[in-house]
Amino acid sequence: MASRFSRAGFVGKLFIILTRLALAFALGVVALAFAYRYVTPTSTLMLAREIEGEPVQRLYVPLAQISPNLRAAVIASEDALFCRHHGVDWGALREVIDDADADGPSRGASTITMQTAKNLFLWPWRSAIRKAIEIPLALLIDFVWPKRRVLEIYLNIAEWGDGIFGAEAAAQRYFQKSADRLDLRQAALLASALPNPRLRDPARPSRQLSRRAATIIARTRSTDTACVN
Known part of the structure; x- marks a missing residue:
């Protein structure tokens, strides 16, 4: 009997500890989300590369110093409805959710805002848990930041090769x-x-990359980029 009570007590204490850790994480993320509206951020992937001893190259620049061509191309390629949704493209998410495996929806369901949330706060490998956290984070970011800030940070923390982060680099x-x-x-x-x-x-x-680029160029003609111009 005593053993059963002690086991229950341990589980209860563990639950309290985990709840407090989750709450601390949530509060920390919220605080960082507000801070990153004004402060230059560093992504978790960049930190991981540095911890592993790999070189990291990034030259942070404001959105005004990034070509409108790149803004349009990235939106056309990654998230055509970026200027219209509020962080999550619920239609795209519903389209893939039935086909998702145990690791969660594919990249096709991720908006630029969701990818920014992942790159800033979460881990790179796919999982249903990460996706479940990514969605509310994207909603928070869209609420706190203007669209120009979302795209600016995304273009400055996206990885474009081994240790190459951001559009300028x-x-x-x-x-x-x-x-x-x-x-x-x-x-x-x-x-x-x-x-x-x-x-x-x-x-x-x-050839495949060139064909993909040609498709993106065609898409830019009909992609709404007014929110970042």
Whole structure:
């Protein structure tokens, strides 16, 4: 009997500890979300690379110093309804949820805001738990930040190759120019590389990458980017 009570007491204490940790994490994330509206952030992936001893290259620039071509190409490629939704594209999420495996919905269900939330606060590998946390974080970010800030941070923390983070570092690495001087094809090639940036080289694109870039260029003509111009 005593053993049963002691076991129940241990489970109760463990539950309280885990609840407090979860609450502390939530409060910390909320505080950071408000702070990151004004403060330059660092992504969890960048921190992981640095902890592992890998070189990290990033040159943070404001959105005004990133070519409108890249803004349009990334929105057309990653999240065509970025200017219309409030952090989560519920229609896209519903379309993939029935086909999702145990790891949760695919990248196709992730908005730019959701990817920003993941890159800033969560871990890179897919899981249903991560997706469940990612959604409310995206809603919070969209509520706290203007759309221009969301895209600015996303473009400054996205990985574009081994240790290459952000549009400015990527533009200099692949095209030897600053991010504000990217033409539409170069922007589309960078956007095409995002789903698998460590294996795709925008400077030496494969046929598949070039075709993907051409598709993105065509999509930019009908993509709403008014919220970030």
